[in-house]
Amino acid sequence: MPITTRAILDRPQTQTATDRLARLFDAHQERLFRLARRLSSDREEARDLVQETFLRAARQPGKVPEGDQPEEAWLVRTLVNLCRDRFRRLVVRSLAATQIRREERETVSHHPEEAAVARATVTAALARLSPRRRAVVVLHELEGVAVREVARLLGVAEVTVRWHLLAARRDLASLLLKEDPTS
Amino acid sequence: MNTDSNPDRLREVLKLGDPVAQEPGLTADEFHAMRRAVLTAIPEPRRQVAWLPLVATGSAVLLALALVVALGPRHRPPAPGTPVQPPVQVAAVPTPRAAPPVAQMATAVPAPEPGKSSTHGHRRPARERKILPIHQDDAPLLTASLPVREIQFSTPGGTRVIWELAGNAR
Numbered sequence: 001m002p003i004t005t006r007a008i009l010d011r012p013q014t015q016t017a018t019d020r021l022a023r024l025f026d027a028h029q030e031r032l033f034r035l036a037r038r039l040s041s042d043r044e045e046a047r048d049l050v051q052e053t054f055l056r057a058a059r060q061p062g063k064v065p066e067g068d069q070p071e072e073a074w075l076v077r078t079l080v081n082l083c084r085d086r087f088r089r090l091v092v093r094s095l096a097a098t099q100i101r102r103e104e105r106e107t108v109s110h111h112p113e114e115a116a117v118a119r120a121t122v123t124a125a126l127a128r129l130s131p132r133r134r135a136v137v138v139l140h141e142l143e144g145v146a147v148r149e150v151a152r153l154l155g156v157a158e159v160t161v162r163w164h165l166l167a168a169r170r171d172l173a174s175l176l177l178k179e180d181p182t183s
Numbered sequence: 184m185n186t187d188s189n190p191d192r193l194r195e196v197l198k199l200g201d202p203v204a205q206e207p208g209l210t211a212d213e214f215h216a217m218r219r220a221v222l223t224a225i226p227e228p229r230r231q232v233a234w235l236p237l238v239a240t241g242s243a244v245l246l247a248l249a250l251v252v253a254l255g256p257r258h259r260p261p262a263p264g265t266p267v268q269p270p271v272q273v274a275a276v277p278t279p280r281a282a283p284p285v286a287q288m289a290t291a292v293p294a295p296e297p298g299k300s301s302t303h304g305h306r307r308p309a310r311e312r313k314i315l316p317i318h319q320d321d322a323p324l325l326t327a328s329l330p331v332r333e334i335q336f337s338t339p340g341g342t343r344v345i346w347e348l349a350g351n352a353r
Contacts, residue, residue, distance in 0.1 A: 034203050054221040122200025176196045
């Protein structure tokens, strides 16, 4: 295939976008997968969420802000929004989803391994929260991110984060601590 | 249930059931497959159409020229063998003056010079047919015998116009 002048002129721009996206992926994929795994019910869904997040960055590279922190916040927000979209689709099938969660909990309660029981219980309890509230809980309680940083990452006010935390703690306590025999 | 008193306990339970604590991250195969999928999803940059304004301008100029040639005045050379028609000429005809009195007419109008063409200038000069002596007694005869002025025109198309004016016409 002959190399045209236009191809040579386009090469630097494409190369720059590819390099930037590669750097973005290498720098944030691990953290995003952790977050996605905590927000989703299984590993496959987490992997899809991460890939879809980076695909959005690839399709609209101009929307990803420059700088480590802004681009990280953009990726986190995109991932949480994708999670919310999936949650909304699940709400449409709420009866089936509720049935699945009930079966999961019943299956979990008879699981012999304590760690697996705890993991499935936490996953099921987190799945009952709305995606944004779930993201707040995961970022603050599991990843240890400060409230101010959570607010920056999700693009909301600190008071909103605190309100989500309060409500999430109340919901999770009613689900987890009630079932915990040590509590 | 007072949840404010046991946030640490809740955090402990959450960390105990943290799925990430028990599972590895992306495997090498998953990492490379996802990276390849993401990097190949970059859309091709749009080709710049810098030549488009030039083409548009050129087309507009050509269109304008074509319109000028099609609708402008036509100057075609005559085909060989075609007779050339002379342009229409308008003959300058002098305004006829008021006829002078008969007595003056008899003396003022010169006789036509022999040998001069009557078609010169597309106008034939007036001529006198008869000049009779004037007598006081025969006035009716005088009236009848007044000279008649004849003016002839010839147009470029070949039509000849002859005006005959009575002697006392003004």
